Amino acid sequence: MQFDDDADLDTSEVQDVRGSRIPGGAATVGGGVVGLIVLVVGLFLGIRPDQLGLSSGDSGTTATASSPAQVEQSCRTGQDANTRDDCRTVAVVNSLQDFWTQEFQRQGERYSKARTTLFTDRVNTACGSATSAVGPFYCPADQKVYLDLGFFEELRTKFGSSGGPFSQAYVVAHEYGHHVQNLAGTLGRTQDGRTGADSNSVRVELQADCYAGVWAHHATSTPDKRTGRPLITSLTQTDIRDGLDAAAAVGDDRIQEKFQGRVTPESWTHGSSAQRQEWFTTGYRSGDMKACDTFR
Template sequence: MTFRENANIGSGRARRAGGGGKVAAGGGLGALLVALVVMLLGGDPGQVLGSQEEAAPQAQNVDLAECRTGADANADVDCRMKATMVSLEDYWTAVLPDADPTTAILFSGSVQTQCGSASSAVGPFYCPLDRRIYLDTGFFDQLEGQLGADGGSFSQMYVLAHEYGHHVQNWTGALQYSQQDPRGPESGAVRVELQADCFAGAWAGNATRTEDDEGNPLLQELTREDVESAMSAASAVGDDSIQERVQGQVTPHTWSHGSSEQRMGWFMRGYESGDANRCDTLNAASVDDYEG
């Protein structure tokens, strides 16, 4: 997906955490995948955060002032995240006008949050205590090189849209079901994650109609390649895909995010309907009912 070059992205609620940080010892692919099994893309951060070694104190967050236009977003990943936040906020403000928007904090190495300290090994996550999204954009290299996504820009935007979906769930109260019922193929955790995928799809189905502060369209029309890019990311982070890579077998009773097929299916349900109201995974008879 390409941003219109003259789109104004200055209002995007994205900040970069100042200062560096020591990445936890024992990182790399093994640590990343173990963390992904626990909480990739917004699971319960309390299970992982604070367990990393020597996370450095976070300096004051700084505006991405250099990110001004859609052309900047097309050229730079930080600016792309800022621009995506403009689009997500425009969409969700229209759907849920009473819900406050969230902010994305981009960091490198480690970060301090109200949910605890975290290193990059935990992957992207949403902290419900401070109501912020945290993302080390280096994760996108892992998503492509080690987990098998295609590396397209829309796969990156899907990740952020999924996390914004958790913010919506925090506002509606749905996020609590992830903690109350954290494991199993039909668990509350899986249903919460699949709803966030569906929410990401609903945004994607409306993204080309989102506007900047001046009322101008933010994005060009989605292509088949854009949708396939998002699907490749959703497939890469399915519980079955990760378990096969880590342990060589699939154990559904430990699932917390859903299978690759389910994640793709719920994303497409949201995308094809363009309606977040079609994303009620919590009351679905089965998490396999994404075609209903």
């Protein structure tokens, strides 16, 4: 995965509060290692902190940075994105926002941008207070994606993903898939409280995987709003395999087998490894949002 070295990055789309002091204290996250895994299973790639009973903290209050924002200082060009994880995240967010803006315009609709917040350890959101143990998530109440970059190392070492730049891009793209669902009114289908292989919760997650694939299909042809040239210049089959491997690593069946020794489909919230790969591939091959109807 390569970015245009000469492209200017728009750091205004990413809020960097890493190293901040968080008012209101930490979220309540019990249960040791197993408890943390359960939280990651429940929250990674989509479910909000309040849905798992995390303490609300100072709901709606964001941290005030105690040190200068790193991305604003360090992430200036595509060349920076080719060498730094945080700058890569900025570039991926820029590409996603450009694509979805243009896609919504093509359909005669307006896309409302979602910022990404980079944090360390814990963060307060309009959906409640959360720690980095919950993994990346999207909060519809403030329309932001929250991400502790340390999760990418966890994805490789704890969940067995092969890693690679596009595995990280897949995670961010999935969260923006939830933002698209929020704008379209489909994200709320998770509120029925049901779990299981055929539940709305799983269908929402698989659709977000598909939307991530749709973006990937267009990533190297989406013109950057600043230069008119694609920000992403190269996306290889190796990159796509890394994304598929990340999708499989966070499948409900693989996580359950790894951490509890058995698979219980009735408790699934995100879908199996095979399902997640299948729907990302559907989006990637078609490049069409209409192919992502997981509710049929």
